[in-house]
Amino acid sequence: MFIYLNGDIVKDKEAAISPFDYGYLYGIGFFESFRIYDGHPFLLDDHLDRLNKALQEVHINQRFTRASMQSIIERLLNVNGWQHASFRLSVTAGKGEPALRTLAFEEPTILVYGGPLPEAPMELQEKKASVLTIRRNSPEGSERWKSHHFLNNLLAKQEIGNPAVEGIFLDQFGHVAEGITSNIFWVKGNTVYTPSVDTGILNGITRQYVLSLCEKRGITVEIGRYPLSALLEAEEIFMTNSVQEITGIHEVDGSSFPGKAGQITNELFKHYTQDRNELWTRNG
Known part of the structure; x- marks a missing residue:
């Protein structure tokens, strides 16, 4: 190579x-x-x-x-x-x-x-997730950049022990934060929810794209600090990552969710597939 x-x-x-x-x-x-x-x-x-x-x-x-x-x-x-x-x-x-x-x-x-990589899939993918016991650390500076300080993520990977499962961080106060290498979203009552950056998460590029896409498509979004119960009571859960794209979550610690069958998750993924071969910026 x-x-x-x-x-x-x-x-x-x-x-x-x-x-x-x-x-x-x-x-x-x-x-x-x-x-x-x-x-x-x-x-x-x-x-x-x-x-x-x-x-x-x-x-x-x-x-x-x-x-x-x-x-x-x-x-x-x-x-x-x-x-x-x-x-x-x-x-x-x-x-x-x-x-x-x-x-x-x-x-x-x-x-x-x-x-x-193989040619990108045209159908939504899905995976399992598990809530981590290790908490998301605070950013090194005023906000979290994609830095080489990855020990917190490594310890989380070691806790999960399975590369096919995404670990979900809570922040130090017990609020839902993000995945080990992803941002987390969930749907309830036609509203998309996602943690705010003040929980210490990385403001992911695909996260920002999805928020922009929701605004363009008229999908209601709420951003804030949420307890784990809010996530586990969701009707759909999905994660975003620049390489794994938008991925449905079909199970969190034994609780089942629609995963790749999620209605709003599929709607967002459909638009993602239309944009991924041409957009230079989410605002383009």
Whole structure:
């Protein structure tokens, strides 16, 4: 497999990063994962906007545009012979002295790698979920970015122990927060509910797309802090993730839900399938 590293396309086994990279020493870095549909990077502008804001907050001197990122994507798709794929764009603070400093980071490490995917499904998928005992930690700063600080997620994955099951975090007060690698939504009485970002969740790109889609389709949405009972009393539950798309939840700890048969979940997924090959931004 070929990857992109600091301006070059290299074989993955030949890539080298300094042992003094602040991404390795201190976990200072951010990433975005996005899906490629027949060569098109769905919602790329939104992913780059979130990444650029995160980089600015910690003074990493790097900004991305659609054109610059699309050039990298096209090069990687061509050299690897892929048409449908997922990619991860990762940016760390780069090489520095082995002691934490507060200056701006002028030479970040930029890594883009991915893998091929089958053609995207036209039917809604579903999976099980389970409520975690480990609580969602608070964000490192004013809001949660998609950072390299992933220990909370790793501990949650280890608690679940099954990659086919999505773990659901509660926040420190017992409110529903998010999945290990997803945002959570549920439906009751023709209203879509989802936790607010002040529960400490990542403001996912697909989450933002679904909220925008609901507004366009006239679907009522409520965003707030909700107890676990609100989730378990739902008529439909679904999760969102930039690679797994919109996925129905058919079971939570033994309680059954419609999953891929959910009416509103299917309506949203139908529009997702119509948008995923052409939209650059949820506002497009």
